[in-house]
Amino acid sequence: MTFSAEKSEAIIEALLSCRLRDARFPAALEASWLEEGVLQLLPAHPTGAVVISAGIHGNETAPVEMLAALLASLMAGEQPLSQALLLVFGNPPALRAGKRYLHSDMNRLFGGRHRHAVPGNESRRAARLEQATAAFFQRVEAEGDLPRVHLDMHTAIRGSRFxxxxxxxxxxxxxxxxFYTLLAACELDAVVQHTAPGGTFSHYLSDAFGAQSCTLELGKARPFGQNPLSCFAAVDSAIRALLAGSALxxxxxxxxxxxTVAQSIIKTSSSFRLNLDPSVENFTQLPAGFEIACEHDKSWRVDDVAPWILFPNASVAPGLRAGLLLKPDLSPQH
Structure with a gap:
């Protein structure tokens, strides 16, 4: 399935402007917009609580188109829903502009970090998304102690070996x-475990609400209408089975x-230099002893325990992560 650019833009604008407030949903579903682009759907007797988010970065459009198609199926009554569901279209102004963000990287601002960020679109939106998710989980608590799952769907800037x-x-x-069975059903190639807190949306929902949460990286970022959604068919099928309460x-x-993340490379000054070709792919295995980055009198070198590089990016602002070094985890901890 591939959306045309015109159809994508029309659907996304309708979603983000809440023109679907008066849209009809199946009678068994209680539907309410908690924020612009944040839709809560409640069946009569939910068996779990699921948050699915996309568009936290405005240039990552494939997950947004996937959510638009899922919402159309829910509205038509074609997609069964056994879970309390919150659909989050993350960054409406950046999505409209086709930019990753307008003022700040919003996926570094959750867990209250927005209060100390540069004032602007992303700091305001992160605060409102925190409020909306808190309201959703407060509503869910009235249904009992339901299992909580969050999938935050993204696409990556660069290519990847996985x-x-x-x-x-x-x-x-x-x-x-x-939860890991769900990830396996999505036909994911790899799973990376972070070892330190962060400002991501997935960390916030995990930490604040006890959700089993993750960030999904689904291929490369492309403009609306240029996404080969068939490449994500397994993810879509697994999500739809989860929502229906059927077998994965x-x-x-x-x-x-x-x-597992063994080391975070944090850029601290404008003298930072990343010694990698700009086209290097995620999960590239680097030779032991290779000086991967340096600044002033500090140097980062690869060892034979953690040779895989993830998210190398020298252009981040000082204080932010410029890359991760990974080690294999043969016995992942649940």
Whole structure:
């Protein structure tokens, strides 16, 4: 399935402007907009609570088109819903502008970090998304102690040796085997476990509400209308099975690879230099001893324990992550 650019723009604008406030949903669903682009759908007797978000970065459009198609199926009554569901279209102004963000990287501003950020679109939106998700989970509590799942869908700036992968935020509560079964059903190539808190939306929902949450990276960022959505069919099928409360699709690909973050490369000054070709792919294995980055009198070198590079980016602002070094994890901790 591929959306035309015109159809994508029309659908997204309708969603973001809340022109669907008066849209009809099946009678069994209670529908309400909590914010611009934030829709809550409640069946009569939910068996779980699911948050699905996309468009936290405005230039990552494939997940937004996937959510638009899912919403159309829910409105038509074609998609069964057994879960309390919050659909989040993350950054409306950036989506309209076709930019990653307008003032600040919003996926670094959650968990209250927006209060100390440059005032602007993203700091305001992060605060409102925190309020909307809090309202959703407060509403869900009235239904009992339901399991909570959050999938924050993104696409990556650069190519990847493992094109589709999940990032699990640092967490202190248990992630059950069922959550990893869900990721496997999505036909993901790899799973990366963070080892320190962060300002991402997935970390916020995990930390603040006990959700089993992750960031999904689904291929490369493209403009609206240029996304080969068939490449994400397994993710779409797994999400739809989760929402329906039906059996997950059986995995057909080789087992997922597991990694853990061994080191974060933090840029602290304008003298920072990343010694990698700009075209290097995520999950590239680097030679031991290679000086991957330097600034002033500090140097980062690759060792043979953690040779895989993820998200190298020298252009980030000082104080932000310029790359991650990964080590293999043969026995991932749930």
């Amino acid at each position: 094109p589709q992968f999940a990032l699990i935020p640092f967490h202190q509560h248990r992630y059950g085997a069922a 699709p059986a995995r057909k690909q080789p087992p997922m690879r597991f990694f």
